[in-house]
Amino acid sequence: MGNIKKLTDEEILTLYLEKQSDTYFQMLHSRYINKVYSKAISLLKDEAMAEDAVQEIFLKIFLNLSKFTFRSKFSTWVYSITYNYCIDLLRKQKKHKKLFASDNDDLSNVKEEEVEDKALLEIEFNKLGEVLDNIPVEDKTVLLMKYKDDMGIRDISKIVGKSESAIKMKIKRAKAKAQKTYKKLFPSEY
C-alpha cells in the first residue's frame, strides 16, 4: 500500500474493479480532476459551464469504468470522454452548431505549406494560449488533442467522427492558422 502512488492508472483501475474500494476511486479522481477541468474550461470558456461539465464527465467516467477495455491508455480514454462531452456541449450552442460537421474550412487566407511542429511547440506557453484562443475552436481542439494529450490520429478521428485523412488535413490546416495568428498577434517576435 506504501507504493500506491507509483501505480499506473491502469493498475489502480484494475485494483478498483477487483476490490471496489473508495481509495482507488479517489486516486483516479484526484489524478484527473485538474486535467479534465483544464480541458473543459479551455474549450468551453465559461467557468460555470466547465464546472457542470466536469461533474457530468466524471459521472460518465465512473459509471463506465467496467467498460474500459485496456486497449488504450486510461488517460486517452478519459480525454476522449472529456472532448466528446465538450464538443457536444459546444454543438448545442448556436454559434458552434456545425462543429466538425464540414471539411470546408475557410482557407482563403491560409497557405497550404507545411508548418513544422517545432515552430508551434516552442512558442512561449502564455502566448501559445493566446494564439489558440484566437483560432477556431475546432482547430484548437485538434491541436490540443495531438500536441497536449499525445492522442493518435485514429483516436482523434473517432472522437470527432471524421476519417483519419480528414484529421491529418485538419491538423495541417490548424497549424497553418495558428502560425498565421501568432505572426499577427506577435509581429515583433517573428
Added chain:
Amino acid sequence: MEDQNNFKKVYEKEAPEKLREHSLKNAQGSVKTVRSFFDVLDLYISKFFGAIIHTFKDNSNSGISANNGLAFGISQEAPDEEDKAEPDGKFLDESDTEDWYSDSDAPKE
C-alpha cells in the same frame, strides 16, 4: 534532451476545491446508487422468474387446464425435456447475465 513542447504547459488550471469535493461525492454516490439498483434488480429478476417457474411446475403437476394455459399464453403442448426448469427453480445462470452484469457490479463481500 527532450524536445520542448509548450502545449503541455498551456491551459493548466487547478479545479476549485468545492468542485473537487462535489464531483467526487457526486460520482461516488451515483456509482453506489447504480450498484444497489442492479442488486435490487437482480434480486427481483431471480424472484420473478423463480415464481413463474414454480407456478408453471405446480400447474404442470396438477394437470393445468387448456383454458388456463391459453389465458396465460402457455402452450398446451407438454414442454420439451430441455425446456423444463431446473429442480431448484433457477432460471438464469451466469452465462445468461454476463453480458450486462459484470463482476464489478457485484455487491461487496
